[in-house]
Every structure is written in C-alpha cells, then in structure tokens.
Amino acid sequence: EDKVVQSPLSLVVHEGDTVTLNCSYEVTNFRSLLWYKQEKKAPTFLFMLTSSGIEKKSGRLSSILDKKELFSILNITATQTGDSAVYLCAVGNFGNEKLTFGTGTRLTIIP
Amino acid sequence: NAGVTQTPKFQVLKTGQSMTLQCAQDMNHEYMSWYRQDPGMGLRLIHYSVGAGITDQGEVPNGYNVSRSTTEDFPLRLLSAAPSQTSVYFCASSSSRTSGNEQYFGPGTRLTVT
Numbered sequence: 001e002d003k004v005v006q007s008p009l010s011l012v013v014h015e016g017d018t019v020t021l022n023c024s025y026e027v028t029n030f031r032s033l034l035w036y037k038q039e040k041k042a043p044t045f046l047f048m049l050t051s052s053g054i055e056k057k058s059g060r061l062s063s064i065l066d067k068k069e070l071f072s073i074l075n076i077t078a079t080q081t082g083d084s085a086v087y088l089c090a091v092g093n094f095g096n097e098k099l100t101f102g103t104g105t106r107l108t109i110i111p
Numbered sequence: 112n113a114g115v116t117q118t119p120k121f122q123v124l125k126t127g128q129s130m131t132l133q134c135a136q137d138m139n140h141e142y143m144s145w146y147r148q149d150p151g152m153g154l155r156l157i158h159y160s161v162g163a164g165i166t167d168q169g170e171v172p173n174g175y176n177v178s179r180s181t182t183e184d185f186p187l188r189l190l191s192a193a194p195s196q197t198s199v200y201f202c203a204s205s206s207s208r209t210s211g212n213e214q215y216f217g218p219g220t221r222l223t224v225t
C-alpha cells in the first residue's frame with residue numbers, strides 16, 4: 001500500500017524566515033510527487049516532480065525530489081503571511097491516476 | 112472553462128437521510144475521484160473512476176455509492192447518512208494525457224450529519 005508521511009505536522013515561524021517542509025513516501029512504481037497548498041478551500045497545485053524533473057522553482061518556493069532516498073522537500077524563503085496554509089504532499093504511480101496524500105503540514109506565519 | 116464544480120457548498124442532514132453530492136468537470140478528463148477531508152487525516156480517497164461506466168473503490172468507500180454515466184459528471188451518493196460522514200468532500204479530476212498525476216479540485220462540499 002502506498003504511503004506518504006509529512007513532517008512536521010505544524011510549524012509556526014515569523015515573517016521573513018525560511019522554512020523547509022518534508023515529505024517521505026513509499027509507492028509501488030513511482031510516477032510523480034505533487035505539492036499542493038490548501039488555504040480555507042480546495043487544494044491548489046504548486047509543483048509536480050517526476051523522474052525527468054527533480055527540481056522545481058517558482059518565485060520564493062522551490063522543491064526537490066530524491067528518488068533514491070524517497071523523499072521531497074518544499075522550501076519557502078522570505079515567508080509572508082499569505083504563505084500561511086496547509087501544504088499537502090501526494091504521490092502517484094504508473095498504471096492508474098490515483099494519488100495518495102499525506103496528512104499535511106500546517107504552516108503559520110506570524111507578522 | 113469552469114474547471115471542476117461541486118454542489119451544494121454546504122449541507123446538513125439528519126442521521127438516516129440520503130443525498131447526492133454533485134460533481135462536474137468541463138476539461139474532458141478521464142479520471143475523476145472523490146475525497147473526504149477530516150481534521151488531521153489529510154485527503155482520503157472514497158471512490159474513483161477512470162472513464163464513463165468504470166468506477167472503483169478507494170480507501171474509505173463504505174456508506175457511499177458512485178456512478179459515471181458521462182465523462183463530465185461523477186455524483187457521490189450517501190445512502191443512509193451517519194454522523195461519522197460529517198466531513199468536507201472534494202471532487203477532483205485529471206487527464207491521463209499529462210506527464211504526471213496532477214489533479215484539479217472542486218471547491219468542496221461541507222457536510223454535517225446530526
């Protein structure tokens with residue numbers, strides 16, 4: 001059974017700090033790892049990492065995938081209050097379109 | 112494109128009542144799925160469909176039914192609501208034509224069963 005574990009469960013930092021969120025996984029026939037941001041509504045897509053794309057960057061957010069050690073990190077630099085959200089990690093495998101989600105990391109940015 | 116739409120946004124049911132949560136997408140995606148989200152539990156897959164006429168169970172299917180008569184629609188039926196089904200429900204869709212498993216989510220339905 002596919003499994004995703006995120007850490008920490010919650011994190012409180014001050015505005016301007018840099019944070020690193022962790023995601024480890026076990027999946028049969030790995031296809032992709034995805035990061036989503038969830039505020040008080042539906043998850044919104046941030047990044048997708050695959051064997052052909054193990055690093056992604058968008059503004060202050062970046063993510064890497066380590067397929068050998070089976071983990072990914074999401075970095076957010078110069079955090080802002082708008083970064084406060086739950087960050088979800090999910091993995092997918094070849095053969096079907098299902099995603100397995102972790103329980104998420106709740107990030108709170110203090111002004 | 113409207114993307115993925117869900118109705119209703121909020122619903123209160125009494126124990127034993129039945130109802131249908133509606134989900135539709137206009138992106139011609141083959142894959143559609145239903146998740147429930149409870150505090151501290153992340154998103155758990157209830158049922159999914161890989162195309163019209165094809166459905167399968169996910170991680171927590173008990174108490175729910177689905178059908179997929181068209182590519183666009185994927186309704187979720189609660190047969191006899193129970194307080195344990197109080198949750199936020201998300202519908203999502205994706206296309207097998209992309210390079211990964213990126214799923215697009217609807218806005219969610221907050222269901223309370225009393």
